[in-house]
Amino acid sequence: MNGEASQRLFIAIDLPVPHREILGALQVPIRGVAWTPPEQLHLTLRFLGDADRETRTALTAKLSHISVEPFILPLAGLGVFPPRETPKIIWAGVGHGHPRLFQLRQQIDDTLLATGMDLDLRTFVAHITLARCGRAGKPQVAAFLKQNQAFEGPPFKVERFILYSSRLTPDGAIHQVEDEFRLCG
Numbered sequence: 072m073n074g075e076a077s078q079r080l081f082i083a084i085d086l087p088v089p090h091r092e093i094l095g096a097l098q099v100p101i102r103g104v105a106w107t108p109p110e111q112l113h114l115t116l117r118f119l120g121d122a123d124r125e126t127r128t129a130l131t132a133k134l135s136h137i138s139v140e141p142f143i144l145p146l147a148g149l150g151v152f153p154p155r156e157t158p159k160i161i162w163a164g165v166g167h168g169h170p171r172l173f174q175l176r177q178q179i180d181d182t183l184l185a186t187g188m189d190l191d192l193r194t195f196v197a198h199i200t201l202a203r204c205g206r207a208g209k210p211q212v213a214a215f216l217k218q219n220q221a222f223e224g225p226p227f228k229v230e231r232f233i234l235y236s237s238r239l240t241p242d243g244a245i246h247q248v249e250d251e252f253r254l255c256g
Contacts, residue, residue: 077121078236080249082134082179083113084229086199090146093224094163094201097149101215103207104161107200111246114144114165114199116232117179119188126186131234131250133182141254142171146224149201149216158212162198163222172197175232175254230254 086094095109122130148164166172176195183190204212234250 077123078127078249079238080119080122080127080130081235081237082116082119082232083235084116084144084232086112086114087227090224090227093146094199097163097201097219097222099215101202101207101211103205104202104212105205105243106202108243111244112199112201113233113235113246114197116176117183118191119183122188126188127234127249130182130186130188133186134179134234134250134252137175137178137182137232137252137254139171139175139178139254141228141230142169143226143228144169144172145226146199147222149219149222150198151204151212151216152196157209158204158207160200161202161204161212161215163201163224165197165199167197169197172229175229179232 091109091112094112098106119130144166146163146165148167150162150164151158152160152162173195180190231251231253233248233252235246236249238245238247
């Protein structure tokens, strides 16, 4: 990458402020759990990794051609990854099986392939990362999930998706909007 700084990029759906506040209100002290600051909560559609300016410019041009109608996503359920082992991530569920969400994800993937980017082939599980579990005990996280097993937030309208850059710092990642793309049918 000819001396030009690359950026760590990802594509996501931003959450409305009231939904961030609802999810932020779930945060309780659990030893070894690092909660995501509410202002950084989002639904990642695709993590891209490092990309140089030329790749980013080509990607932005192609992402602007994605055509998906705006849609409503439900916000319900909490869980962990991995589901049967020591938890690494606590998540909130979003739009399980929603056809327009998967249509958007597929068009993003097609765009990335057309740009020559490599794709992680893991199955897409729509979720919002609420926390990362370092040395958190499985029983404490299980107790949190049990206490909040009926979690359900109001649905929200998705009218855009965002290309973010992410800079890692000792205090956590700092996300910055690089470009935004409006949904239209």
